Amino acid sequence: MATLQLDQLRTLAAVVDLGSFEAAAAHLHITQSAVSQRIRAMEESAGRILVRRERPITATESGEVVLRTARQMLHLEESLAGELGDSATSQDHVALAVACNSDSLATWFLDAMTEVHSAGRVVFDIRREDESLSSELLRRGEVMAAVTSESRPVQGCRSLPLGSMRYLACASPGFVARHLRDGSPTAALGRAPIVDFDRSDAHQNHYYRRLTRRQPTGPRHYIPSSHDHVRAIVAGLGWGLIPEQLATPWLVSGEIENVSPDRPLDVPLFWQHWKLQSPDLDALTDAVLDIARAELRT
Numbered sequence: 001m002a003t004l005q006l007d008q009l010r011t012l013a014a015v016v017d018l019g020s021f022e023a024a025a026a027h028l029h030i031t032q033s034a035v036s037q038r039i040r041a042m043e044e045s046a047g048r049i050l051v052r053r054e055r056p057i058t059a060t061e062s063g064e065v066v067l068r069t070a071r072q073m074l075h076l077e078e079s080l081a082g083e084l085g086d087s088a089t090s091q092d093h094v095a096l097a098v099a100c101n102s103d104s105l106a107t108w109f110l111d112a113m114t115e116v117h118s119a120g121r122v123v124f125d126i127r128r129e130d131e132s133l134s135s136e137l138l139r140r141g142e143v144m145a146a147v148t149s150e151s152r153p154v155q156g157c158r159s160l161p162l163g164s165m166r167y168l169a170c171a172s173p174g175f176v177a178r179h180l181r182d183g184s185p186t187a188a189l190g191r192a193p194i195v196d197f198d199r200s201d202a203h204q205n206h207y208y209r210r211l212t213r214r215q216p217t218g219p220r221h222y223i224p225s226s227h228d229h230v231r232a233i234v235a236g237l238g239w240g241l242i243p244e245q246l247a248t249p250w251l252v253s254g255e256i257e258n259v260s261p262d263r264p265l266d267v268p269l270f271w272q273h274w275k276l277q278s279p280d281l282d283a284l285t286d287a288v289l290d291i292a293r294a295e296l297r298t
Contacts, residue, residue, distance in 0.1 A: 006077060009070035011038040012050065012059075016067055019056030042066070059140065068141030068156065071097075072276055075144065079278050094280045097125040099134035099146035102197065103165060104269070106226035107245040108295035109147065112287040122280050130200040131269060138272055144281060145273035147288075157272045160289065163296030164266040167203060168247045170256045171239035179239075180259060189259065190216040193238035198224045203241040207265050241265055245295070266297060 014024035015035065025032040043050050050063035059067050078094050100109050105128065116122050127134075127143055134146040138154040153159040169189075171180070179192040194204050194216060208216040221237050223229045226246065233240050234255050242256075244264070250256045271288050273281060 004069070004073065006073065008038045008042050009066075009073055011035055012042060012063070012067060013070050013074065015039060015051060015057055016059050016063070021057070064140045068139075071141050071144065072274055075278060075281075076276065079280060093121045093123045095123050095125055096145070096280060096284060097127065097143040098284075099127045099129045099137040099143045099148070101131040101134065101147055102128055102224075102226045103243045103246075104131070104147050107165075107243050108291050109288070111295075112284065112291040115287040115291070116280070116284045120280065120283065122284070130198075131267065132202065133200060135272060145271065145284065148270050148272055149267060150272070151268070151270050154272055156275055158275055160271045160273075160285070162269040162271050162289070162292035163298050164268045166244040166297055167207075167241035167265040167267065168244055168251075168258050169207060169239060169260045169263070169265070170233055170242045170247055170251070171259050172234055172236040172256055173254070175233075175236040175239065176257055176259060178236075185259065186211055189239060190214060190218065192218045194218050194220045195229060195232045195238040195240035196220050196222050197226070197229050198222055203265060203267075204239075207241055207263075210265070211260070211263065269296065 011024060011028060014027050015021060018024050018027060021032050021035045021039075025035045028035070039051060046062065046066065048062045049060050050066055052058050052060060075094075105126070113124055117124070127137055129137060129146075131147060131149040135148040135150040135154050137143045138146050138148075138157055147162070151159055151161070175192075180188045182188065190208055190212060196204055199222065205215060208214070218238070221232060223232045226243075229240065230242055230246050230250065232238070233242065234250055239259060242250075247256065247258075251258060269292070271285065271292070273285055
């Protein structure tokens with residue numbers, strides 16, 4: 001396609017982020033007609049449709065490729081202006097869009113964010129997503145980095161190992177007495193109520209299949225918050241996998257039990273990020289690697 005123009009790339013990102021030509025026009029302080037003309041010019045240059053004209057507007061497969069490049073170029077423009085001290089074009093901050101799973105946010109990732117924020121002018125746009133799905137946000141160009149369980153690099157990205165997050169199968173003493181005392185504990189675990197994080201949470205299924213090669217059949221609760229997920233297990237709603245860092249205080253107090261202490265679940269995590277020279281993204285990468293090295297299992 002012909003030379004990419006920053007105003008067109010900025011318009012494409014605004015249209016996809018805000019979901020309509022009208023909202024993008026208001027955000028960019030231009031007319032809706034100008035937004036339409038810029039998108040049409042990009043599509044003519046690329047020789048293919050870049051956005052689906054529906055509500056909300058979404059990028060096509062080709063559009064996602066261009067969108068990823070657009071975000072990279074806009075980020076580089078923003079970073080360069082900041083480094084040069086160009087007050088006419090620079091903003092007070094640089095935004096880093098990152099995908100991260102809830103358990104990492106609840107245990108160690110916030111420490112890395114804090115380290116970077118305290119040293120500069122970075123603000124974060126965190127997209128919470130299951131570690132098995134977060135790399136898809138990289139593919140679509142919605143984020144510039146992700147904590148993911150996928151080791152294979154997304155196109156245009158680097159993949160760095162972080163270590164493994166250990167999960168423990170836990171339940172309250174009362175729950176154990178009601179559901180796991182009679183017969184085989186392993187078989188009873190498959191019939192007992194389960195606390196899942198959400199419908200993307202496969203930890204409990206994976207764990208039980210590893211024990212028995214069967215699917216658990218117990219009724220399920222869905223609690224989409226790491227801390228409330230733990231509280232639900234403490235309250236006896238069901239059994240579930242809890243990150244070791246979150247489980248330890250409750251295990252020490254005796255409010256939950258490790259129902260299978262010799263069979264933890266270790267989930268390898270990776271840090272994938274754009275391949276581009278960005279001081280802010282480099283600083284975040286260094287902080288993420290340092291904190292993960294201290295908090296995760298090798």
